[in-house]
């Protein structure tokens with residue numbers, strides 16, 4: 183048992199396929215191309231579970247070669263993806279392969295490297311986001327500051343239905359977001375051990391933005 187079980191709004195994945203991909207993702211020898219592909223693949227697998235509940239659906243009539251039947255479908259234009267820049271961008275295609283028409287809003291947050299405090303530097307959201315299901319994505323949930331503030335800022339802009347997805351989470355960050363936003367379900371593919379003194383997740387995978395975009 184990990185102490186995340188105290189939070190009803192936290193889902194940690196226990197799946198051999200995800201674990202296998204996370205192992206390759208962590209490896210310092212994994213190339214930028216492979217890293218990018220793995221982030222997308224893990225995101226797609228997570229999205230399957232994340233959208234099991236809370237997705238706006240409607241019933242559509244479908245004519246099969248044999249008869250007409252009723253089938254539940256996801257409502258058009260009901261999901262918005264909001265990556266936290268920069269690293270969250272790496273997860274967008276992983277959802278777009280399932281919902282190519284999902285609109286995308288962007289929130290830019292950076293962590294002050296000394297204080298680790300997050301700061302919003304950019305925000306552009308699709309019109310009408312208030313009534314959509316908003317999937318906020320960022321591969322790394324470390325202190326939780328960036329995710330907490332991004333979600334708070336989306337709520338201030340009227341968003342009411344929010345889910346959050348991260349590939350790797352530290353217990354500190356997952357608890358912080360879970361407590362600050364009990365109405366938001368937090369999906370974390372893998373829960374790591376702790377943070378180091380610089381706010382990096384251990385064992386982690388290093389700096390996700392740098393590994394996705396080759397900046398270091």
Ligand code: PRP
Nearest residue numbers: 267268269292293324325326327328391
């Ligand atoms: C990383 C990561 C998260 C944040 C997590 O971004 O992508 O947004 O740190 O840390 P926190 O939980 O302690 O807030 P970073 O600030 O390094 O910016 P980048 O995506 O531009 O590299």
Ligand code: URA
Nearest residue numbers: 324382383388389390
């Ligand atoms: N951001 C990252 O990219 N990696 C970490 O380990 C922590 C924050």
